[in-house]
Amino acid sequence: MTDIEHRSLADTATRVREHIIRMSGNGGCFIGASLSCTDLIVYLYKHVLNISPDRVVDPDRDYFLLSKGHDVPALYGVFAELGYMDSARLSNHLHPQDVLYWHPNREVPGIEFHSGSLGHLLSVGIGVALDIRLRKGSNRVFVMLGDGELNEGSIWEAALVAGAQKLDNLIVVIDRNAFQANLRTEDLLPLEPLEDKFEAFGWSVRRIDGHCFSEMEEVFGTVPFEPGRPGVIIADTVRGKGLPSIEARADRWFVNFKPEEVDMLLDELHGIQRAELSSEALHVR
């Protein structure tokens, strides 16, 4: 990766984080989980996915399915930065005349499927991948899961099925930010050793730093990892990445920040000054 490419990725990620911060002050959003996967989604859309704004219904496109739907502000932000959506539309967040709400839906061009209820889109992704294989297509299906989402039994049922069906055109990316809604994953339902679990289900596993673009380049460049095996990339991330005042904090799950706090968070993102926040987390789950 050239320095210019790296700088371009970092700049896009910063602008996406600005969008997320603004949405967190416009009705609120799941800010921590959106910031943890921002770098991954930016990298996927800029360097991995064979898709573009004019090809969102092309049957030969790569599919990106956002199963942990509460981080959709990161996807909206990427869409705004990469020409899938007018960035002015993001100010419609939660406005009843538009359809930009807390979870994804297919009325937004580029969003492949609705989610919000955890544990669904790995199954849906299996169906898409099965059809692509039946048609002998070369396009791939990427499914982003949250680590908290791995609590759901349907994920492990689907993991068995994907392994049995030998779907090597299916790649799961786990946003391993180590938190679920209210608690650290390891304090509630421990997931580690996570690589072993997926390997035992017949998957080919890679583990990376989910904020390091050069590690992403290395691992995404070798997809599919092994013929006849679905792939999973466990990406270790930080909840709230980019904002030290909310990083890795259980009480910053869903927040509706005040306008002055949004300004402070934007300053914090740009390294000017740490934000002093008073808004409490709202527990919507």
Add this chain to the structure above:
Amino acid sequence: MTYESTLRSIAATDERVIVMTAENRAAIRALPDVLGERFIDVGICEQTMLGAAAGLALRGRIPVVHALAAFLTMRAFEFTRTDVGIAHLPVKLIGAVPGFLSDGNGPTHQAIEDIAIMRGIPGMHIFCPADAEELNAFLPVIIHSQAPWYVRFNALAPVVSHTEAPVPGKAEILSEGYDVALLTYGFMLREAHRARELLEGQGVSVRLVNLRTLVPLDTEAVLSAVLECSLTVTLEDHFQTGGLYSILAELLLGRGMGADVLPIALTHWFSPGRLEHVLDTEGFSAVHIAHRILRQLEGNSTPMQTESEYLFKTYL
């Protein structure tokens, strides 16, 4: 023609059709060899099957999914509601051994709330075949419909001759009559048909209505029957809550109408056993049905009857 050969001939001419199962192959044993990769057995994974069916439908396929009705409608419910229902994808759910057809399995396998559950999904269509002939006649219509469908699978031999074309939302009127409107669907048509013969032997004229599809409902046939007959009977191997009796209540209340209605439906999980024995012990055999209707007709003329007397006579 069997269900399997009907499905095979549809799939042979339509590449979009994908046959899926959660390891329930009773009705489709020959299809893996015929369909090859278009036959997908996911294992005993009803949730994943429904999610994957939605994914296949997103790509333009028509998945026909098979599982026991109880697990198809309940274990996988949220996947049906959320992935198939919200997106209104043309997935076809084939639920095996519904209602009394699960005979000896016990309550775990009894799908007697399946209609209540499936009709709670906006846009979900429901077909309840009375027998193999009706099932096979409707199958092409259902598979080529743009809607999701739930089929309450029943491939038993017919006991009535069907003359009406397979049209969703069109009931089959099997006899004209003005004393009793007997509304039913699915497997219970067999007993309803025999009960009609018994009642006619007693001088009671019966309008036997085979509803076929509960969603969409033939509201015209139902309302005509209710308005023109002295007593309306809803007969179903389903809980009274959420099935045909509820459908009728919603229809009448929506039009500000009342009616004299006798529901013959389940209010508890039925005692498992051989099918004929179950019908007899639960009061759903033709003889019991005719008896319950006659008692109700008598009861209409003697309104002072107490509830316990009524129950005693009804279940005699």
